[in-house]
Amino acid sequence: xxxxxxxxxxxxxxxxxxxxxxxxxxxxxxxxxxxxxxxxxxxxxxxxxxxxxxxxxxxxxxxxxxxxxxxxxxxxxxxxxxxxxxxxxx
Amino acid sequence: xxxxxxxxxxxxxxxxxxxxxxxxxxxxxxxxxxxxxxxxxxxxxxxxxxxxxxxxxxxxxxxxxxxxxxxxxxxxxxxxxxxxxxxxxxxxxxxxxxxxxxxxxxxxxxxxxxxxxxxxxxxxxxxxxxxxxxxxxxxxxxxxxxxxxxxxxxxxxxxxxxxxxxxxxxxxxxxxxxxxxxxxxxxxxxxxxxxxxxxxxxxxxxxxxxxxxxxxxxxxxxxxxxxxxxxxxxxxxxxxxxxxxxxxxxxxxxxxxxxxxxxxxxxxxxxxxxxxxxxxxxxxxxxxxxxxxxxxxxxxxxxxxxxxxxxxxxxxxxxxxxxxxxxxxxxxxxxxxxxxxxxxxxxxxxxxxxxxxxxxxxxxxxxxxxxxxxxxxxxxxxxxxxxxxxxxxxxxxxxxxxxxxxxxxxxxxxxxxxxxxxxxxxxxxxxxxxxxxxxxxxxxxxxxxxxxxxxxxxxxxxxxxxxxxxxxxxxxxxxxxxxxxxxxxxxxxxxxxxxxxxxxxxxxxxxxxxxxxxxxxxxxxxxxxxxxxxxxxxxxxxxxxxxxxxxxxxxxxxxxxxxxxxxxxxxxx
Numbered sequence: 174x175x176x177x178x179x180x181x182x183x184x185x186x187x188x189x190x191x192x193x194x195x196x197x198x199x200x201x202x203x204x205x206x207x208x209x210x211x212x213x214x215x216x217x218x219x220x221x222x223x224x225x226x227x228x229x230x231x232x233x234x235x236x237x238x239x240x241x242x243x244x245x246x247x248x249x250x251x252x253x254x255x256x257x258x259x260x261x262x263x
Numbered sequence: 264x265x266x267x268x269x270x271x272x273x274x275x276x277x278x279x280x281x282x283x284x285x286x287x288x289x290x291x292x293x294x295x296x297x298x299x300x301x302x303x304x305x306x307x308x309x310x311x312x313x314x315x316x317x318x319x320x321x322x323x324x325x326x327x328x329x330x331x332x333x334x335x336x337x338x339x340x341x342x343x344x345x346x347x348x349x350x351x352x353x354x355x356x357x358x359x360x361x362x363x364x365x366x367x368x369x370x371x372x373x374x375x376x377x378x379x380x381x382x383x384x385x386x387x388x389x390x391x392x393x394x395x396x397x398x399x400x401x402x403x404x405x406x407x408x409x410x411x412x413x414x415x416x417x418x419x420x421x422x423x424x425x426x427x428x429x430x431x432x433x434x435x436x437x438x439x440x441x442x443x444x445x446x447x448x449x450x451x452x453x454x455x456x457x458x459x460x461x462x463x464x465x466x467x468x469x470x471x472x473x474x475x476x477x478x479x480x481x482x483x484x485x486x487x488x489x490x491x492x493x494x495x496x497x498x499x500x501x502x503x504x505x506x507x508x509x510x511x512x513x514x515x516x517x518x519x520x521x522x523x524x525x526x527x528x529x530x531x532x533x534x535x536x537x538x539x540x541x542x543x544x545x546x547x548x549x550x551x552x553x554x555x556x557x558x559x560x561x562x563x564x565x566x567x568x569x570x571x572x573x574x575x576x577x578x579x580x581x582x583x584x585x586x587x588x589x590x591x592x593x594x595x596x597x598x599x600x601x602x603x604x605x606x607x608x609x610x611x612x613x614x615x616x617x618x619x620x621x622x623x624x625x626x627x628x629x630x631x632x633x634x635x636x637x638x639x640x641x642x643x644x645x646x647x648x649x650x651x652x653x654x655x656x657x658x659x660x661x662x663x664x665x666x667x668x669x670x671x672x673x674x675x676x677x678x679x680x681x682x683x684x685x686x687x688x689x690x691x692x693x694x695x696x697x698x699x700x701x702x703x704x705x706x707x708x709x710x711x712x713x714x715x716x717x718x719x720x721x722x723x724x725x726x727x728x729x730x731x732x733x734x735x736x737x738x739x740x741x742x743x744x745x746x747x748x749x750x751x752x753x754x755x756x757x758x759x760x761x762x763x764x765x766x767x768x769x770x771x772x773x774x775x776x777x778x779x780x781x782x783x784x785x786x787x788x789x790x791x792x793x794x795x796x797x798x799x800x801x802x803x804x805x806x807x808x809x810x811x812x813x814x815x816x817x818x819x820x821x822x823x824x825x826x827x828x829x830x831x832x833x834x835x836x
Contacts, residue, residue, distance in 0.1 A: 227391035
């Protein structure tokens, strides 16, 4: 299991479009993906879960991946956050 | 309600949208109020309810995917994002698991379980301080309610019985086919104008349909006896014995039942003098091809294609567009096949939320196709493939033409795509709809551009007479036999004769047998109408010679008022 803290930097926060991009990316990996914030844990492959984080710019999140491709999944997801969800499109 | 209610006849007026006289117990089909099922299901129903929910998710996803096909141009990227977001919600593994769990552990019906599953997310968003996230609640509710509506429609439909009279607020073409399969007796709708597509379908499947019946949904209760009388434009709640015996007489007199309709359609149309006038079919839905397919011996004068995109619902049809083109080709065999390119209005596009003040004077038909070229191109490619694979000649019709430049541009795109599929070049010809006065007036010039034209009288009438055909307040102004409409039709036919190019007609007007006779007299090349109207038109045409028809047509063209026209029409029998 891998864990990593990250700050949401894109100005609009995790709105619908970034949430779609994130869920679609996470869905490509076999590993489970969770997001923790304020003692709250959601499934990162569930768009409603991600949306209800209501994460705005500056929010602190803890990412967790767990499974056979957890490293690859974490790297890709972090990259998506760092690129402000711009390259997550299919 | 007291017992009195049961026995007092109550009369309603309406606009008949097909034919027939029929009575039966009312089946109320109103799904716009979401009242959740609070019944607890038994363990044996769990799997079934879960399946109902799964199927609702699938149907909604299919509807959204079809909308995406419509908006795959760059300019609509914002609308695409919304639809993609909605589709992601439908694939949400937690949401689906939650619905299943409410069914399994709490014994909830599928609709209730969907509602329960969304609640958690909606509550969380409601507690967010951000307006953006609070506003997403609307999107979630929208998806939720659409799922619930799909499920409840299915529940409702399980209860409809043969010979029931369906009472609803509004009716879609898909609904009519569904009810037709359930063998209902007739349909009464509170809303709708007579040329709506629902009416066309009702005629083609032979179901009595009365529209614009004000107040009916409030007055009728489930299983009340109602009678539809299309000839007299009325609906009677709790009909008297004399009304019901009229229905029996009607049934007796109708010696040809709906079941042999397909056979009557395929009879050849030779007039008394031996003159042959092709009577083709207007086809809107794939189900019509299944029903009448082998009987469309004289061809399809108008294959409407817009419903392939707009009406994809759970009506049992999983055919993709290519399969439908193939089915149409097989139906007509060697007879003509006219396919009209998507004729859609902007009001039906997602993301096009700025409702147009006058949609009929707005962004529709060829105008929309030229702004959404990828949609046009994908349609052309499929049609060309079908033509090549079956070595079948296909005539393409461009909808809602109002200027020559648009025709030139569409033809340019057709030629570009044909260049990529050269085997189709000899199989494809291009024509236009004549459905606005501008084109009828200058028909000579348009005929220089294309190989044939087809007159659409529904739109031609509404644009000539400035009467919105869906507005029940001005229905009496929407008169397809107005002298000005005849004048424009005749003008177009004459233009065709001068250059020896076919002028066909595919509007509702053709399904009026007397009008059909006059059109033949004017020299129309072929007529196309709802399959259900074909037998009656043929029956009348057989009794007259072409010369008779020409004589009547001449008289019609002398008329200056609707009154004079009606006198002539009444003299035809």
